[in-house]
Amino acid sequence: MxxxxxxxxxxxxxxxxxSRGGPFVYTDGLAAGCAxxxxxxYDAVEIFPxxxxxxxxxxxxxxxGEHRLRVAAVGTGAGWVVHKLMLTHADPEIRQRAREFIxxxxxxxxxxxxxxxxxxxxxxxEGTVTRDQALAWLAEALEDLGExxxxxxxxxxxxxxxxxxxxxxxxxxxxxxxxxxxxxxxxRILADLFHMNIEEADAAAALREAGPLVGHVHFADxxxxxxxxxxxxxxxxxxxxxxxxxxxxxxxxxxxxPDAATAARxxxxxxxxxxxxx
Ligand code: LER
Ligand code: MN
Numbered sequence: 001m002x003x004x005x006x007x008x009x010x011x012x013x014x015x016x017x018x019s020r021g022g023p024f025v026y027t028d029g030l031a032a033g034c035a036x037x038x039x040x041x042y043d044a045v046e047i048f049p050x051x052x053x054x055x056x057x058x059x060x061x062x063x064x065g066e067h068r069l070r071v072a073a074v075g076t077g078a079g080w081v082v083h084k085l086m087l088t089h090a091d092p093e094i095r096q097r098a099r100e101f102i103x104x105x106x107x108x109x110x111x112x113x114x115x116x117x118x119x120x121x122x123x124x125x126e127g128t129v130t131r132d133q134a135l136a137w138l139a140e141a142l143e144d145l146g147e148x149x150x151x152x153x154x155x156x157x158x159x160x161x162x163x164x165x166x167x168x169x170x171x172x173x174x175x176x177x178x179x180x181x182x183x184x185x186x187x188r189i190l191a192d193l194f195h196m197n198i199e200e201a202d203a204a205a206a207l208r209e210a211g212p213l214v215g216h217v218h219f220a221d222x223x224x225x226x227x228x229x230x231x232x233x234x235x236x237x238x239x240x241x242x243x244x245x246x247x248x249x250x251x252x253x254x255x256x257x258p259d260a261a262t263a264a265r266x267x268x269x270x271x272x273x274x275x276x277x278x
Contacts, residue, residue, distance in 0.1 A: 007241070009271045010044040010072035010251035011037050011264055015055070018081050023194070023224050023253045024048055025260050025267075030056070030063055036261075038067035040268045046251045048075040050082060052104035057111065064112070072249040073157060073190075073216055074109035076102050079121045086123030087141045088134035088168070098123075099141050103148055110152025115215065117190055118145070119159040124167045134168060139182055146184035157216050159190035162198040170199045172206040176213045188215025192253065197222040197232055204240035211244045219250035219267065225257050226266035227274075234270065238277045250274065 013033035014024035026033030030047075037045050049055040064070065079085040085098035098121055109116045125134035142158060149156040160166075160175045169175045175189055191207060191214050200206040207214060221230025228234075252267040 007246070007271070007275065008043040008072070008249045009041070009268065010046045010249040011040075011042050011267065012046045012048060012251065012253050013037075014048040016048055016050050016078045016082060019048060019077070022081075023220065023255050025252055025254060025256050025264050027256070027260070030060060034063040034067050034069055036264065038069055040264055042069065042268065044070040044072035044249060044251075046072045046075065046249075046253065048077060049105070049108075050078045051101065052108040055108060057108070060112070071109065071112040071114040072251050073115050073117050074105055074112075075117045075119065076105045077117075077120045080123075081120065086121055087118070088123035088125060088129065088137050090127060090129050095137060095141075099145065102141075102145055106145060106149050106152070106156065110149065110154055113152070113154065115149060115154045115157045115188075117157045117159055117216070118142075119161060119190070120165060122158070122161070122166055122168055126167075131168070135178070138168065142179075142187050143182055143184050146182070146186040150184075150186045155186050155188040155215050157190040158187050159192055159218075160195060160199070161192070162195040165195075170195070172196065172200065172210040172214075176210040179213060189213045190216040190218065192218035192220065193227075193232060193237065194218065194220040194222070194224045194253075197230075203232075204236040207237065207240040207246075208244060214241075214244060214246055214248075216248050217241070217246070217250050218253040219271070220252070220254045224255050226252065226254050226263045227270035228266055229257075234274060235277055238274045
């Protein structure tokens with residue numbers, strides 16, 4: 001019998017001042033975030049940069065070496081939060097700029113062997129744009145960007161978000177069915193347990209449905225706090241991840257509540273418990 005899948009731990013560092021108040025644990029720079037993550041025993045950091053160009057690659061390389069950390073993933077959300085770019089915008093120039101913004105982050109992440117995440121930059125359908133049109137633009141972008149990520153031998157991560165953040169795809173099963181209609185085989189689903197708590201009838205069943213398409217997990221409780229500080233029943237979720245042989249990270253994209261240090265410690269405790277479950 002194949003050995004049960006093991007998980008790796010990751011924690012978020014945001015380098016974007018405009019994202020304060022968002023679900024990011026460390027917000028005091030790369031050096032402080034990496035040092036803290038390593039001190040608590042995390043395997044990796046997930047980084048949310050303002051753009052590819054503003055991230056200090058040399059510093060990041062040094063910090064990863066010094067602290068024996070990896071990059072779990074790189075977020076593109078600043079493209080929306082800071083620059084108001086989205087892949088489904090009615091204006092073709094904005095759609096193009098959104099795609100180029102993401103392409104640069106794919107290259108940056110690829111240099112570190114990590115996937116890029118498309119979350120809020122997917123946008124939403126509204127105004128003159130129909131849902132079918134928005135999904136067609138999104139599909140075209142994922143075909144292109146999925147192959148751009150393949151050059152680096154990493155997947156591209158697409159994240160279904162809850163209904164308050166997008167009206168495109170909110171559930172894993174729908175997302176998996178839609179992704180299977182694309183030509184590219186290099187786009188995987190980011191399963192964010194916070195969004196899933198809002199949208200899925202049964203989070204464990206949704207993970208089983210998406211199966212091998214699950215490429216990354218945001219490890220967040222029902223209230224977007226550290227796992228263990230909300231009401232999510234994590235055991236069936238861990239069992240489902242084991243069942244689908246999920247090989248990736250459980251990454252804490254959570255609110256730094258009651259403070260960053262406590263959220264990070266609590267996540268690590270929950271992560272260690274998760275490793276011993278099932
Ligand atoms: C990004 O990973 C995410 O989950 C979004 O809720 C951010 O807006
Ligand atoms: Mn997320």
